[in-house]
Amino acid sequence: MENRVKRLLEEGKVAVGYWLTLPSPSVAEIMGSVPLDWLLVDLEHSPIGWETFEDMLRALRGTDVVPLVRVPSGDAPVLKRALDRGPWGVVVPLVSSAEEARQVVAACRYPPEGIRGVAGTRASGYGATLPQYFAQWNREVLIACQVETVQAVERVDEIAAVEGVDVLFVGPNDLSANLQRWRDLDSEEFRQAVERVLGAARRHGKAAGVMCTGPEDALARVDQGFRFIAMGSDARLLAGAATRATETFRAGLRERGLLD
Numbered sequence: 001m002e003n004r005v006k007r008l009l010e011e012g013k014v015a016v017g018y019w020l021t022l023p024s025p026s027v028a029e030i031m032g033s034v035p036l037d038w039l040l041v042d043l044e045h046s047p048i049g050w051e052t053f054e055d056m057l058r059a060l061r062g063t064d065v066v067p068l069v070r071v072p073s074g075d076a077p078v079l080k081r082a083l084d085r086g087p088w089g090v091v092v093p094l095v096s097s098a099e100e101a102r103q104v105v106a107a108c109r110y111p112p113e114g115i116r117g118v119a120g121t122r123a124s125g126y127g128a129t130l131p132q133y134f135a136q137w138n139r140e141v142l143i144a145c146q147v148e149t150v151q152a153v154e155r156v157d158e159i160a161a162v163e164g165v166d167v168l169f170v171g172p173n174d175l176s177a178n179l180q181r182w183r184d185l186d187s188e189e190f191r192q193a194v195e196r197v198l199g200a201a202r203r204h205g206k207a208a209g210v211m212c213t214g215p216e217d218a219l220a221r222v223d224q225g226f227r228f229i230a231m232g233s234d235a236r237l238l239a240g241a242a243t244r245a246t247e248t249f250r251a252g253l254r255e256r257g258l259l260d
Helices: 004-010 025-032 050-060 076-083 098-108 122-127 130-140 150-154 156-160 172-178 188-204 215-224 234-255
Strands: 015-020 038-042 066-070 089-092 142-146 167-170 207-211 228-233
Touching: 004 015, 004 066, 004 142, 015 025, 015 066, 015 234, 025 038, 025 050, 038 050, 050 066, 076 089, 076 098, 089 098, 098 142, 098 156, 122 130, 150 156, 150 188, 156 167, 156 188, 167 188, 172 188, 172 207, 188 207, 215 228, 228 234
Parallel strands: 015 038, 015 228, 038 066, 066 089, 089 142, 142 167, 167 207, 207 228
Antiparallel strands: none
């Protein structure tokens, strides 16, 4: 039992993946065949329910992709229920203080380092591998805190200093909206906030993560210093591919005089 993504980040390397937002084990299985480091099932902004989430994790079993989850909140019961399904880490929204970060870490770890309840769930082979899982889990769980509020940016050094936090994750939409500069990613306010996150990550030996719009944007973010890279989502990939194919087809029709 080893979290390959956590090892990559500890070694200062880049780990790349996608958000899964479509409630489909088939989509998860298709994405799991791509040479990615991780895939994250989004339970915050998608219609994915708990049973479908578990089936999507089953679809990733046997692949080299590390399964992660974004939970709808950092509440301990939510984190417990999510982790019992079997992901190797969590992305938690709206973490705006060191105390909130400590509560997240505690909810994700077993005693004596945390308060996660011990049970024979899917994560531990329904109890068959519980002793090994329990012994190794606190070391292997990946915990990412989303920095997406003004308060989080102001306290980002305190959040980064919390032991157990592995990633400071920036969602450009939410962060720019909270800075009252929605999608103005070139604004001074947004750029300064991003630099504060990157600086805190460097000072405390943590990885900085970010949601990107595609490979070009992702490479630019790597050049900035981000190492936990979300290259987009399954829904964006599908919409983008369908749009490009349709535009190419319609352009061909115009060339043939078959479309105004």
